Amino acid sequence: xxxxxxxxxxxxxxxxxxxxxxxxxxxxxxxxxxxxxxxxxxxxxxxxxxxxxxxxxxxxxxxxxxxxxxxxxxxxxxxxxxxxxxxxxxxxxxxxxxxxxxxxxxxxxxxxxxxxxxxxxxxxxxxxxxxxxxxxxxxxxxxxxxxxxxxxxxxxxxxxxxxxxxxxxxxxxxxxxxxxxxxxxxxxxxxxxxxxxxxxxxxxxxxxxxxxxxxxxxxxxxxxxxxxxxxxxxxxxxxxxxxxxxxxxxxxxxxxxxxxxxxxxxxxxxxxxxxxxxxxxxxxxxxxxxxxxxxxxxxxxxxxxxxxxxxxxxxxxxxxxxxxxxxxxxxxxxxxxxxxxxxxxxxxxxxxxxxxxxxxxxxxxxxxxxxxxxxxxxxxxxxxxxxxxxxxxxxxxxxxxxxxxxxxxxxxxxxxxxxxxxxxxxxxxxxxxxxxxxxxxxxxxxxxxx
Amino acid sequence: xxxxxxxxxxxxxxxxxxxxxxxxxxxxxxxxxxxxxxxxxxxxxxxxxxxxxxxxxxxxxxxxxxxxxxxxxxxxxxxxxxxxxxxxxxxxxxxxxxxxxxxxxxxxxxxxxxxxxxxxxxxxxxxxxxxxxxxxxxxxxxxxxxxxxxxxxxxxxxxxxxxxxxxxxxxxxxxxxxxxxxxxxxxxxxxxxxxxxxxxxxxxxxxxxxxxxxxxxxxxxxxxxxxxxxxxxxxxxxxxxxxxxxxxxxxxxxxxxxxxxxxxxxx
Numbered sequence: 001x002x003x004x005x006x007x008x009x010x011x012x013x014x015x016x017x018x019x020x021x022x023x024x025x026x027x028x029x030x031x032x033x034x035x036x037x038x039x040x041x042x043x044x045x046x047x048x049x050x051x052x053x054x055x056x057x058x059x060x061x062x063x064x065x066x067x068x069x070x071x072x073x074x075x076x077x078x079x080x081x082x083x084x085x086x087x088x089x090x091x092x093x094x095x096x097x098x099x100x101x102x103x104x105x106x107x108x109x110x111x112x113x114x115x116x117x118x119x120x121x122x123x124x125x126x127x128x129x130x131x132x133x134x135x136x137x138x139x140x141x142x143x144x145x146x147x148x149x150x151x152x153x154x155x156x157x158x159x160x161x162x163x164x165x166x167x168x169x170x171x172x173x174x175x176x177x178x179x180x181x182x183x184x185x186x187x188x189x190x191x192x193x194x195x196x197x198x199x200x201x202x203x204x205x206x207x208x209x210x211x212x213x214x215x216x217x218x219x220x221x222x223x224x225x226x227x228x229x230x231x232x233x234x235x236x237x238x239x240x241x242x243x244x245x246x247x248x249x250x251x252x253x254x255x256x257x258x259x260x261x262x263x264x265x266x267x268x269x270x271x272x273x274x275x276x277x278x279x280x281x282x283x284x285x286x287x288x289x290x291x292x293x294x295x296x297x298x299x300x301x302x303x304x305x306x307x308x309x310x311x312x313x314x315x316x317x318x319x320x321x322x323x324x325x326x327x328x329x330x331x332x333x334x335x336x337x338x339x340x341x342x343x344x345x346x347x348x349x350x351x352x353x354x355x356x357x358x359x360x361x362x363x364x365x366x367x368x369x370x371x372x373x374x375x376x377x378x379x380x381x382x383x384x385x386x387x388x389x390x391x392x393x394x395x396x397x398x399x400x401x402x403x404x405x406x407x408x409x410x411x412x413x414x415x416x417x418x419x420x421x422x423x424x425x426x427x428x429x430x431x432x433x434x435x436x437x438x439x440x441x442x443x444x445x446x447x448x449x450x
Numbered sequence: 451x452x453x454x455x456x457x458x459x460x461x462x463x464x465x466x467x468x469x470x471x472x473x474x475x476x477x478x479x480x481x482x483x484x485x486x487x488x489x490x491x492x493x494x495x496x497x498x499x500x501x502x503x504x505x506x507x508x509x510x511x512x513x514x515x516x517x518x519x520x521x522x523x524x525x526x527x528x529x530x531x532x533x534x535x536x537x538x539x540x541x542x543x544x545x546x547x548x549x550x551x552x553x554x555x556x557x558x559x560x561x562x563x564x565x566x567x568x569x570x571x572x573x574x575x576x577x578x579x580x581x582x583x584x585x586x587x588x589x590x591x592x593x594x595x596x597x598x599x600x601x602x603x604x605x606x607x608x609x610x611x612x613x614x615x616x617x618x619x620x621x622x623x624x625x626x627x628x629x630x631x632x633x634x635x636x637x638x639x640x641x642x643x644x645x646x647x648x649x650x651x652x653x654x655x656x657x658x659x660x661x662x663x664x665x666x667x668x669x670x671x672x673x674x675x676x677x678x679x680x681x682x683x684x685x686x687x688x689x690x691x692x693x694x695x696x697x698x699x700x701x702x703x704x705x706x707x708x709x710x711x712x713x714x715x716x717x
Contacts (some may be wrong), residue, residue, distance in 0.1 A: 023483035120604035179697065198692070203500055219692050221656060241597040242660065263664050266657050279661065281688075284594055307661040322659060327572050329617075330658050332627060347571060353655040367655060374655075397655065442656065 009066035021442075050089040052119050054144075055079050056101035058137070060278035070128055072168055074137070078124065080171035080206060082185040086406050086424070087177065091118050099124075112147040120144055122174065124164075133158050139169045141176070151176065163209055167448070171409060183402045187446040188409060189213075189223040189232050190420055194438030200234050200447055202249065205402070205445070207420065207433035213247060214254075222266035222442055227273040228450035233257065235265030246293060258295045268311045268320070270337070277301075277320050279336075288322050290337065301339030312355045312364075313337065320347065321355040321364055332366055345379065348386055352377075356400050358425070365389070365399035365408055365425075376410055378425070389427035400445045401425065409433070409443045488532050510686055595664065598685040601715045608635045609712035612670065613705065617654070618663035621673050629670070632712060633677035646670050647711040648688040648694070651704035656690055663688030670710040685715065 058074040060067045082088035091097060100114045115123050123142040128135060135157055138258040141150040155165040167184035170320060174182030186205040191198050200214040200223045214220050216238040223234040232247045242265050244258035258264040261283035269276060276293070279286045288301045288308045302308040306326040313320050314337075321334045327344065332355045335342040351369035358365070358378075365378045375393040378387045390396040394414035401408055402422075409422045415432065420440035423430040434440050609632050612625035621629065636642060649669030650659035667686035675681055693710075696703035 095602075100484045113512075135484075162498070163607075221692075237692075240601070261597045263660050265660065281595055281661065281664045281668075285665060307658065307665065309661045310655075310657040323660075327568070330655075330709075344568075351654070353658050369653075 003131035029179035032386065047249075051087060051121055052091065053082060053088050053122040053124060053173075054091045054097060054115055054118055055082070055124045058128050059105075061130060064128070064130040069131070070135075074128065076207075077163055077166040078126075078170055081167060081182070085093045085174050085182050085184070087174060088144050091120050093118070110142055110147075112144050115142075116144045122150075122173075122177070124169075124256070135162055135165070137165050137169070138434070141151040141173065153397075158427050163204060170391065170402075171448070179396070181404060181448060183407070185450060186403055187225070187229070187447045187449055188420065188434075188442070188443050189225055190411075190434070190443040191220060191223060191441040192436045192438040194436055196438075198441070200232065200247070201436075202232070203434060210434065210436070213249060213252060218308075224267060224269060224444045226269055226364055227271055227447055228247065229446045233267050233442075235267075244276075249265065255293075255294075257293055258291060260295070262328075267311055269315045271315055271317045272314050276323075277313050279309040279311060279322075280292075288320065299338070301335060301337075301340075301427075310355060314357050315359055317360045321357065322355045324357070325402070328389065332364065346441055349377075352437065354398050357400050359403055359405040365401065367397045367399065376408070376427075387427070389423065390430070393430070396421075398435075400443050402445050403447050410443050411441050411443060412441050464618065496634070517569055563631065587604050592682060593668060593675065595687075596647060596681075596685045596686060598643070598715055601645065601685070602717050603713035604716050605712075607645065608632075609714070612710045614707065614708045614710070616651070616704075617662065619648075619662065619669045621669060626673075629673050633674055633679055636674070636679050636683070643683045643685065643715040644713055645674050645685045645687065645713040647693075647713065648686070649693060649707055649709050649711060650691045650695060651707040652691050652699065653704060654691060660688055660690035663690045666708075666710050 018358045019374055020147050023314055029125075036322060049153060055075050056073045059069045063271070064070065079090045083090055083300070096118060096416065102117075103111055103114065110123065121144055123144055125140050125142070127138045129138075130136075137155045139153045139155070141152070142148065143150050147167045151172075153169055157165050164185065170184040171182035174180060174184070176413060183205055187202055187205070189200060192201050193199075195217075195323040197217050198221065198234070199212055200220050201208040201212050213232070214234070214236070216236050219237040219242075221235040221242070222230045225232055230249060232249060234247065235242050235243060236245055237243075239259070241255060241259070241261065242263045245262040245413050246255045246257050247253070248255075257260050257276065257278065258267070258278055260280055260282035263286060264278060264280055267276045267278040270290075274292070275290050275297075277288060277290050280289050283300075285305065286307045286309050287303065288311050290299045291297060291300065301320070302322070302324070304324070304326050306324055308322055308324045308326075310323040312322065313319050318337060319334050319341075320337050321332055323330050325331070327359045329350045331344060331352050332346040333342060333344050336413060344366070345355075345364065345365065349368040349370055352366050354367040356361070356365045360381060363378050363380055365376060367374050368377045374397050374411045375391055376389045376396045378389060378398045378399075379385070380387075389399075389408070390410075390412070394412055395418075396410055396412045396414070397418075399408050406425055407422050408425050409420060412421045412432075414420075414421075418441050419432055419436070420434040420443050422433050578602075599693045612628050614620075614625075615622065617633055634643065646667045646668070648663035648665065650663050650666075654662065664686070665688075667688055668711070671681070671684045674684060694703070694707040695709070696706045
């Protein structure tokens with residue numbers, strides 16, 4: 001997203017004059033926006049009470065194409081982001097928001113008392129200007145009690161980055177009031193059969209902005225974001241074997257990573273993004289290996305006659321969780337990333353797989369078959385306490401944590417086909433976030449992508 | 451009377467003798483130089499000196515002995531102290547050893563307890579596993595997967611699928627017959643290469659089923675090799691749960707989907 005720099009064609013003197021006028025206005029705006037990165041915590045409450053925020057529809061410049069839509073969409077996205085963050089509560093009565101906003105416009109000032117009367121503590125306003133294909137958004141935050149502008153932001157982009165601009169504003173608000181990094185700029189990748197074949201898709205964290213990034217016309221499985229959010233590793237049958245490929249999300253370029261005979265999946269990134277843990281069957285049956293991105297520097301970590309699969313590298317890089325049926329049924333084990341210090345983690349349930357470390361490394365979410373259905377469980381690595389997060393809602397699989405550790409995305413067939421859902425990490429607030437005719441499987445949650 | 455006379459005579463003689471002795475003793479004595487006395491004197495002095503030297507030597511000798519004894523005593527003391535230190539060290543080590551032993555014993559007990567627990571759970575989870583494991587060990591040699599990336603395949607009626615139990619990859623008795631038939635046909639058509647696909651039902655995770663399908667394909671391949679088919683003629687691929695032959699969600703369709711599927715490689 002580039003800061004706006006518009007060059008109008010300078011055919012007439014009036015246009016030149018206008019340009020200069022605009023330019024000076026922009027300059028004065030920029031100087032008005034304080035460039036502090038301080039966390040503004042004075043409104044943050046103790047005890048997890050949510051901060052109340054009023055978000056009227058963004059103002060869009062007169063005569064802009066699709067004006068109404070931009071105006072509504074922007075406040076909608078921001079409202080949704082801030083509610084998702086878990087820290088904020090937005091004022092829901094849109095009619096009153098509209099009314100006070102109109103009054104502000106008429107009087108040319110912020111009517112702090114009116115806004116405060118809604119119970120809001122913060123007011124977020126946006127002003128959108130559209131020039132050619134360029135979209136600029138100026139965002140301002142006001143502390144209502146003290147009646148002051150806290151900060152202003154200016155974002156520039158186009159239609160394709162419109163949502164990201166609002167997500168960015170949301171994360172700024174979250175950071176400013178909580179000191180925590182929001183997840184509005186994170187993304188999901190998953191598998192769907194929209195075309196009839198399983199292909200890899202990506203979307204914003206809220207399930208919007210869905211794009212297909214593979215066209216293998218084969219079977220694509222287990223996509224996983226790289227720690228830097230630039231690449232996705234996935235398995236494909238395109239070349240008549242379940243091979244592991246790296247895909248550059250920006251340009252769609254694909255590179256083979258592991259193409260040994262037999263299975264080359266699933267894989268897990270090391271937290272530094274330099275190595276992969278992969279399940280390979282090249283030596284006769286599925287074992288866990290680590291390797292570089294050219295399939296070289298192979299290191300075999302397990303050696304048994306049983307199945308070893310679903311490696312999951314711990315956030316500190318020291319350990320790898322994986323699934324093995326060496327004890328007679330699939331269970332989750334943990335070993336050092338060099339294969340030493342092997343220990344069994346799960347004892348409950350006859351079928352446990354798909355482990356996923358919480359970002360702080362203290363918990364592992366996994367899928368467990370109980371009563372003929374798959375459900376998502378979380379085990380605390382310190383206390384070994386097990387908590388069941390889903391129940392009585394069809395099959396629930398493939399848990400993955402949001403980078404802030406507050407949400408868990410997963411796939412569930414509770415409404416028929418498998419689709420992508422998300423819930424709080426304690427199992428509350430379970431919501432479908434993506435619905436596709438082709439279903440949704442095997443989600444992976446990215447780090448923040450800017 | 452004679453006796454009295456004798457007495458008198460004796461008394462007189464005694465008096466005369468005494469007087470003569472007295473006079474004699476009163477006479478001035480003349481100094482007399484006696485050579486032998488001087489020599490004796492010298493001899494005595496020499497003797498005395500010798501004795502003194504001897505005495506001195508003995509003293510010195512005794513002193514040396516004393517010093518030596520003292521040195522030895524000190525040495526002895528030192529050795530004693532050293533031995534004592536060693537003894538203390540040994541005792542400390544022994545105590546440590548004992549402690550370690552006790553700790554190890556405790557650990558062993560803990561491990562044993564854990565192992566027992568594990569064994570109990572394992573036994574609970576699946577009793578038959580051990581037998582299967584044994585069977586696998588008998589055919590120890592590792593057979594690696596082979597792929598035919600550029601191949602085209604087709605189904606032929608002479609090669610039938612075989613089926614598996616849930617979460618199993620061992621060849622069932624009903625599958626043995628089919629595999630014998632398939633092997634016979636392959637023996638009669640020695641130029642034909644085949645592809646074995648391992649498949650699973652939908653009950654299970656995609657991750658684990660991918661590996662399970664691989665295991666099914668491999669155990670089928672191994673069985674065909676044991677019937678005399680060359681490993682070079684058999685390519686394997688696992689499709690996990692991705693390609694069910696019956697997309698329904700019933701026991702009947704699951705049974706159909708847990709299969710090893712045979713294809714002939716045409717080019």
